[in-house]
Amino acid sequence: MSQPYGTLYLIPVTLGDVDPLEVMPISIKRIVELVDDYIVENEKTARRSIKSLLPEKEQSILEFSLINKFTEPSEVPSFLQPCLEGKPMGLMSEAGVPGVADPGAEVVAIAHQKGIKVVPLVGPSSILMAVMASGLNGQNFAFNGYLPIDNKDRKRRILELEQRSKNEQQAQLFIETPYRNNKMLEVLCNSLNSDTLLCVACDITLPTEFIRTQSISHWKHNKEDFHKRPAIFMIQQQDFSF
Structure with missing residues (x-):
């Protein structure tokens, strides 16, 4: 009888310098005890x-395959070889959970194609x-990644997202390189x-941690400093304001 495939575990990491067990369940630790082969960005x-x-x-027993902007797409399927040999593997992001706004999604897609069991961890x-x-619409939202760098293109995209948020009552999420956060707030x-x-x-x-939802009119008079701090921006035009 052929050996069953190993499982690909999607292993979360912290969002910064904090004790992992403050933000993740103990079950993550138990999985890391089992896994010696990893697919990671760094x-x-x-x-x-x-x-x-x-x-x-x-x-010294850990093995790593790297998936990032320098990885050749043709290499990626071979990263799952330990799973095909019956070993458990871990996929880790640089921050947060794998596969969401993360190149690991490509690995997960290939795992499904090969019949490898995929287990997401909390x-x-x-x-x-x-x-x-x-406080925005958690039943209808979209993550848009990074907005264009060019000023005209970025403003055009911001206005498109605002109009979509109004038409569809859909919260629009996006991110910026942390050192440009304050500039993004100014543009918004x-x-x-x-x-x-x-x-x-x-x-x-x-x-x-800082999380605040206000109307643009309030933000104009209550600026905060987000320089070099990882942030998520969300906008939604609604029939009411704070």
Whole structure:
């Protein structure tokens, strides 16, 4: 009888410098005890995450395959070879949960094609936690990734998302490179209607966590400093304002 395939575990990591067991269940630790083969974006940060969760795990036995912007697509299927040999594997993101706003989604798709069992594990997702805490429409929302860098294209895209949020009552989420967060807030305040709601969820799960939803008119008079702090921006135009 052929050997059954191993399981691909989608292993969450923290969103910053915080004790992993403050934001993740103990079951994550038990899975990391079992898994020695990983698919990650960055080996150094993955090793750090594993060590913070399980300091006693021997680092020398760990094997890593890297999936990032430098990875050739033709290489990716071979990363799952340990699973095909019956071993459990772990897929880890740089922050939060794998496969959501994360290149790991490609690995998961290939695992399904090959008949490998995929098990998602509970952990912090900045996108979902931002939606939870925003007060905006948690039943209809869209994550749009990064907006264009060009000023004209970015403003056009912001206005498109605002109009969609109004037409479909759909909360629109997006992110920015952390060192450009303050500039993004300024552009939003100068581009959106005064009654459009904006939520900024910053440093989620960290001691410096900041989450606030206000109308654009309020944001214009109550600016905050989000420089170099990971943040999610959400907008929605509604029939009411705070």
